[in-house]
Amino acid sequence: MFKYVKQLTSLVAMVAVLFAFTTETMAAKKSKTLKNTQKKGFVRCGVSQGLPGFSNADAAGNWTGVDVDVCRAVAAAVLGDANKVKFTPLSAKERFTALTSGEIDILSRNTTWTLSRDADIGLTFVGVNFYDGQGFMVRKDSGITSTSQFKNGISACTNIGTTTELNMRDFFNSKGISYTPVAFEKADEVVAAYDAGRCDTYTTDKSGLAAQRTKMSNPDDHIVLPETISKEPLGPVVRQGDAVWEDIVRWSLNTMIEAEEYGITAANADSMKTSENPQIKRLVGAEGEMGAAFGLDNEWNLRIIKQVGNYGESYKRNIADTGILPDRGPNQLWTKGGILYVPPSR
Amino acid sequence: MKLKKILPQFFTLLFILLIFGFFTMNAQENMDTRGIEFGFGFLKQEASFDIQFSLIDYDGSMSYARAYLVGLLNTLLVSFIGIILCTLLGAVIGVARLSPNYLIRKTASFYIEFFRNIPLLLQIFFWYFAALRALPMPEDAPLLFGSSFMTIKGFYTPAPIWNNFDVFMISLVLAMIVIYFFNKFAQKKQEEEGKQYPKFLISLGIFVLLPALTFIVGGVDLTWSFPVLKQLALTSFTYEGGLGIPPELIALTLALTLYTATFIAENVRAGIQGIGKGQKEAAASIGLTPSQVLKLVIMPQALRIIIPPTTNQYLNLTKNSSLAAAIAYPDLVLVFAGTAMMQTGRAIEIVGITMATYLTISLTISLFMNWYNKRIAIQEK
Numbered sequence: 001m002f003k004y005v006k007q008l009t010s011l012v013a014m015v016a017v018l019f020a021f022t023t024e025t026m027a028a029k030k031s032k033t034l035k036n037t038q039k040k041g042f043v044r045c046g047v048s049q050g051l052p053g054f055s056n057a058d059a060a061g062n063w064t065g066v067d068v069d070v071c072r073a074v075a076a077a078v079l080g081d082a083n084k085v086k087f088t089p090l091s092a093k094e095r096f097t098a099l100t101s102g103e104i105d106i107l108s109r110n111t112t113w114t115l116s117r118d119a120d121i122g123l124t125f126v127g128v129n130f131y132d133g134q135g136f137m138v139r140k141d142s143g144i145t146s147t148s149q150f151k152n153g154i155s156a157c158t159n160i161g162t163t164t165e166l167n168m169r170d171f172f173n174s175k176g177i178s179y180t181p182v183a184f185e186k187a188d189e190v191v192a193a194y195d196a197g198r199c200d201t202y203t204t205d206k207s208g209l210a211a212q213r214t215k216m217s218n219p220d221d222h223i224v225l226p227e228t229i230s231k232e233p234l235g236p237v238v239r240q241g242d243a244v245w246e247d248i249v250r251w252s253l254n255t256m257i258e259a260e261e262y263g264i265t266a267a268n269a270d271s272m273k274t275s276e277n278p279q280i281k282r283l284v285g286a287e288g289e290m291g292a293a294f295g296l297d298n299e300w301n302l303r304i305i306k307q308v309g310n311y312g313e314s315y316k317r318n319i320a321d322t323g324i325l326p327d328r329g330p331n332q333l334w335t336k337g338g339i340l341y342v343p344p345s346r
Numbered sequence: 347m348k349l350k351k352i353l354p355q356f357f358t359l360l361f362i363l364l365i366f367g368f369f370t371m372n373a374q375e376n377m378d379t380r381g382i383e384f385g386f387g388f389l390k391q392e393a394s395f396d397i398q399f400s401l402i403d404y405d406g407s408m409s410y411a412r413a414y415l416v417g418l419l420n421t422l423l424v425s426f427i428g429i430i431l432c433t434l435l436g437a438v439i440g441v442a443r444l445s446p447n448y449l450i451r452k453t454a455s456f457y458i459e460f461f462r463n464i465p466l467l468l469q470i471f472f473w474y475f476a477a478l479r480a481l482p483m484p485e486d487a488p489l490l491f492g493s494s495f496m497t498i499k500g501f502y503t504p505a506p507i508w509n510n511f512d513v514f515m516i517s518l519v520l521a522m523i524v525i526y527f528f529n530k531f532a533q534k535k536q537e538e539e540g541k542q543y544p545k546f547l548i549s550l551g552i553f554v555l556l557p558a559l560t561f562i563v564g565g566v567d568l569t570w571s572f573p574v575l576k577q578l579a580l581t582s583f584t585y586e587g588g589l590g591i592p593p594e595l596i597a598l599t600l601a602l603t604l605y606t607a608t609f610i611a612e613n614v615r616a617g618i619q620g621i622g623k624g625q626k627e628a629a630a631s632i633g634l635t636p637s638q639v640l641k642l643v644i645m646p647q648a649l650r651i652i653i654p655p656t657t658n659q660y661l662n663l664t665k666n667s668s669l670a671a672a673i674a675y676p677d678l679v680l681v682f683a684g685t686a687m688m689q690t691g692r693a694i695e696i697v698g699i700t701m702a703t704y705l706t707i708s709l710t711i712s713l714f715m716n717w718y719n720k721r722i723a724i725q726e727k
Contacts, residue, residue, distance in 0.1 A: 092688065093684050093688055096688070100693075116691075122382040122691070139581065139582070141580060142578075142581045144579045151579070153576055153578060153584045153586055154578055157674075160671075160684045160685045161684055161688030162688070165396075165685060166394050166689070169406045182398055182594075183674055184673070185680065185684065196478055196479045196498065197498045198499060200579070200584075
């Protein structure tokens with residue numbers, strides 16, 4: 001009897017999502033994702049709906065940003081061309097469903113790595129490409145310079161479906177401040193409402209605050225408060241169940257970071273093939289069999305560096321030079337006082 | 347012969363079952379591969395997110411089930427207000443559309459053509475963002491009706507604080523029961539003896555006097571809490587105390603009402619026009635006043651034409667209220683199919699529950715309207 005009840009409930013629920021799982025029918029065997037990607041000829045990448053510095057499309061529809069570069073790196077590695085990426089803009093709410101249902105193969109969308117997301121919902125986080133933390137933005141003329149000046153009755157604009165909503169509650173509860181959360185589905189509406197004066201403060205990841213500030217009608221009227229209320233390690237995510245694909249994405253990101261560590265850039269990558277250092281040679285495909293385990297050729301990592309550049313170049317191009325966060329802070333190499341440290345490619 | 351009839355039905359049923367079976371197996375298989383479990387146990391977990399606006403007690407330490415209830419009540423609230431307002435507005439505009447006065451008639455048709463031809467989502471954005479920006483900041487807001495403030499952060503108005511509210515409510519229900527029986531009695535008297543009572547005045551009297559009595563003898567007491575301006579920072583203010591209605595609710599109600607009222611107005615117009623001219627002339631010829639003609643002859647017949655399509659509009663309004671998510675009104679979709687779905691990752695369960703909920707609401711409205719429609723239908727004797 002119990003068996004039938006269970007089957008019946010699942011049947012009813014399945015009807016609700018008739019189409020969600022149709023794109024990929026059978027269980028993933030030895031990197032089905034890789035095979036599919038090579039057959040299709042492009043990498044399917046989920047990005048944000050527009051966050052300058054991370055994933056943002058210009059008027060011509062060209063995507064740029066550090067999150068975008070992760071997908072480009074994977075495309076360079078598995079397809080040989082960093083431009084062969086199909087970007088799908090997703091809201092915070094849609095992103096995980098899009099990934100688990102197989103609509104996209106990589107989610108590179110300023111997504112915080114947390115235990116429950118990693119363990120619960122069929123996702124696997126492959127690394128961190130930006131160390132962030134949640135902060136608050138306020139209007140400069142409010143005279144607020146620290147979160148300790150927040151008072152009961154403050155209203156805070158934010159996005160739904162993010163860790164932000166939870167951190168905000170933890171923060172205000174721990175300070176004993178009563179607040180009004182105003183949560184929107186899309187970031188653009190959050191900015192518009194905060195800009196109009198609906199909220200006293202706007203809270204999200206600090207990188208997001210810095211990026212969204214550039215979209216305000218008058219960016220100089222707003223400041224980001226110094227306090228950071230949470231740890232937000234942002235990184236690319238893949239579906240659970242395809243270990244090889246997971247490794248490809250993880251090591252594409254690692255290659256970019258390690259390339260910076262060894263001073264390999266897009267410009268000098270070819271000449272590094274004759275380097276004395278075996279570690280450098282391995283990173284440009286001149287030594288060892290570094291691609292075979294993924295089912296890739298030996299120069300997959302060289303292509304990443306040549307076409308996308310190392311992590312430092314990507315950061316400079318997308319985040320520093322655009323004035324969003326010129327100071328790399330924790331997102332500096334471990335050798336230069338930051339916390340970027342990746343396992344060696346060998 | 348019989349087989350010929352049954353066989354196609356049998357195959358159709360089989361086909362449908364196979365399709366459902368395929369999708370179920372497919373989903374189950376994919377969920378197994380990705381380590382996603384199916385179950386409703388998550389509803390008991392702590393929600394750990396706060397909601398802006400709630401009709402019942404809620405904070406983040408309560409369960410997802412409670413958050414669902416908050417979202418559901420908010421959806422019902424905006425649908426309920428929207429349905430009442432759009433019915434009133436629609437009826438007025440519909441009658442105005444047939445007015446002999448050129449200006450009134452044209453204004454009504456302009457209103458209808460304008461509002462029903464712009465996508466609803468755009469209208470919601472307009473009322474929220476364009477109209478919101480035009481509202482004053484709390485510190486600059488002018489005093490309305492001597493006690494309320496309309497600001498960018500919402501509408502702040504005095505909140506009633508009741509003593510023995512339940513006694514007051516009971517007296518209201520009691521008053522309604524008395525009015526019901528009085529009207530039945532008055533009708534009977536009129537039919538049997540031709541004696542007419544001022545029904546409306548007496549009903550109103552009962553409705554006001556009975557609850558008023560509870561203030562004197564029932565220990566009911568009412569005081570008001572007024573909104574008071576509070577400074578949060580140098581240039582940042584809000585109101586404390588009183589009742590704060592969020593601008594999201596106001597914008598959403600306004601957009602839903604103005605949009606749906608256009609369709610209802612057209613239904614009302616069609617209903618009135620559907621009644622033969624002879625009815626009106628005959629009623630006038632026996633000496634009924636124009637308002638009596640409308641109330642006693644035209645409307646009872648017109649309602650039969652108006653009700654069925656208007657039911658559709660009520661359903662549309664309720665379903666359209668899910669667009670609330672765009673402007674941060676915490677309805678069922680934003681709270682449950684939004685935040686809760688994201689925090690738990692239970693997409694299938696939550697989408698299923700949400701769909702079932704909307705289906706239930708819609709069917710309930712539909713059932714009620716069908717019942718009403720039957721009640722007013724021509725009683726064949």
